[in-house]
Amino acid sequence: MQPVRVLSIAGSDSGGGAGIQADIKTITMMGGHAMTAITALTAQNSQGVAAVTSTDPDMVAAQIDAVVNDFGVDAIKIGMLGSAAIAEVVADRLEKLPKVPVVFDPVMVATSGGALADDATIAAFGQLMALASLTTPNLPELDALGGEAELVKRDLTLLIKGGHDGAEEVTDRLVNREGEIARWSDPRIDTLHSHGTGCTLSSAIAVGLGQGLDLQAAITQARDFVRLALRSAPDLVPSNGPMGHPMMRNDAVMPGPLFNQVTLDCTDFDASIAFYTRLGLTLIVYDPDEAPLYARFEASNGATLSLHEADSVTSSASIYFEFPDVDKAVDKLRNNGWIFDGSPEDKSWNWCEAWTTDPSGHRICIYHAGEDRRYPPWRI
Ligand SMILES: Nc1ncnc2c1ncn2[C@@H]1O[C@H](COP(=O)(O)OP(=O)(O)OP(=O)(O)O)[C@@H](O)[C@H]1O
Ligand SMILES: Cc1ncc(CO)c(N)n1
Incomplete structure (x- = not known):
């Protein structure tokens, strides 16, 4: 069976827990082929973001063109964008590409608190949200983007992630103009290591959509992936460490049959x-x-x-x-x-x-x- 071809347009996390690194691990562990267009380099670890350099927007476009024109693409995940100019170039490319599912994680802040998008970049998110099949804000991002009511008026489909609300149950809600379409609620996993949950979830949804699953099935599968990876976290640092993607090779998060x-x-x-x-x-x-x-x-x-x-x-x-x-x-x-x-x-x-x-x-x-x-x- 051919692997699904998934392009991640996102930033590099030198700590290996989030960003492009989380995306590559997720796509790979789900049996896909990961391709990347790197929008920014971050010098980052479990404690914070020490430095950020954005990629030249032309170079981002060149990476997208290089892989799409050669390998083809079944689904796209967008994470950290690096600058407003990059957001515009990515939107331009998405308009021209053959229509494939696009999952947009509107990354603004790292789990550790470091800023990953300036005001101009956030202002440019609108055009990407309009092109995406699904946008996956966490609660602070939802507020910064204008709130649920405002966004669904624009005909967007949102998966509003509840990882940040501190409740015993973690609830993610799928909403659009019609209201709430579905919700997923599970007990919060008690872990110190949840760096990269958002990146992992969005790339896992992209894999599922690329495999031809419908949106709700892709979200269900992606949430299973996140939960298993949270439970398998390796405990490398006192807190905010990476999840355990490499342990997932034998879990039912890729097409079966698995012999495990x-x-x-x-x-x-x-x-x-x-x-x-x-x-x-x-x-x-x-x-x-x-x-x-x-x-x-x-x-x-x-x-x-x-x-x-x-x-x-x-x-x-x-x-x-x-x-x-x-x-x-x-x-x-x-x-x-x-x-x-x-x-x-x-x-x-x-x-x-x-x-x-x-x-x-x-x-x-x-x-x-x-x-x-x-x-x-x-x-x-
Ligand atoms: N402790 C936890 N237990 C179970 N699920 C969790 C936990 N923390 C986050 N999740 C799940 O992880 C996914 C990402 O949610 P979250 O709100 O953490 O996103 P995020 O803030 O964008 O992530 P990041 O911290 O990587 O930026 C959601 O499906 C959420 O339900
Ligand atoms: C590069 C990068 N993208 C996304 C996130 C969100 O967790 C992060 N910490 N770093």
């Missing part, structure tokens, strides 16, 4: 928990008082493995865990008490394998295939 979960019956539950913990999986679900017993582990790629208590085991499937260096992994596991059938062996199908059996009798392979898993020389 295996459940094994097991007869000796405690021994099985110890076995998979020693392998290096992270135990994320387990209630020792539940009957029948159930536990779930997460692997470093976000795939999960569950154990389910059973009287007997009938499955004949084998479970493979890949490591970059099988010898090293097997040595470590032997030191942790795992007993293998033999030493790692290079197989004729180009995989290096070492086999063992888990406490319930499931056959387990520690292996490395690298390129030869998905791209063996004899691939069809």
Whole structure:
């Protein structure tokens, strides 16, 4: 399946959490091809914006032309614009391009408080809002743009984001001239790291629209993406750090089928928990008082493995865990008490394998295939 081609017209966040960097990660993790027209460079981190340089408007236009005329484009996301002149050039290009969905995030201020648009740039947002399929203001941006009543009179469709209202429930509202079309409400995720939520949401909506989803389905999918990335934030700095986009490769935020979960019956539950913990999986679900017993582990790629208590085991499937260096992994596991059938062996199908059996009798392979898993020389 071809990836959707999504162009992000936005500023660079040197901290990697928002702006172009958040957009590239979002589009990539959702299975799209990310293209960029960089409008500004920001020297930025979790604490603030130290410096901003805007791109020459002709250079912004040149970036748009270069990618659209070559790769083509299925959807566009617009974020920080850098200057009124850039906003005008972008509006000019949008008028000339073949009609594709455009999501406009009217970025004014970074999560940390640094200004990202001056008054002249904000004044130029009007023409972009008129061209966009959807504009996604947060509450302060909505006020600065004249308020909901004023904007919908201009026939705009808005997703008004509630991340800033401090309520226990985070509510986003989709509105147009007719009033409220839909609303999404979910419990606020308690995190110190929400830098880049707006950029992530708008580029994720653009991906969904580029995939052909209708507006409400694209917003639902994008909100799922934001919530999962908030929950996966890596905790690199005390607060206002990046979200966890790279952890999303195995979540249902791209077209399926995804193979991301295996459940094994097991007869000796405690021994099985110890076995998979020693392998290096992270135990994320387990209630020792539940009957029948159930536990779930997460692997470093976000795939999960569950154990389910059973009287007997009938499955004949084998479970493979890949490591970059099988010898090293097997040595470590032997030191942790795992007993293998033999030493790692290079197989004729180009995989290096070492086999063992888990406490319930499931056959387990520690292996490395690298390129030869998905791209063996004899691939069809
Ligand atoms: N703590 C949170 N828990 C759950 N969802 C959140 C949280 N914070 C923000 N969101 C969601 O993230 C999306 C972006 O909302 P927000 O109001 O934070 O935008 P923004 O202010 O433009 O973002 P940014 O801070 O990147 O500029 C919305 O869908 C909002 O509901
Ligand atoms: C470059 C850039 N764009 C957007 C935002 C909004 O969060 C940010 N902090 N930095």
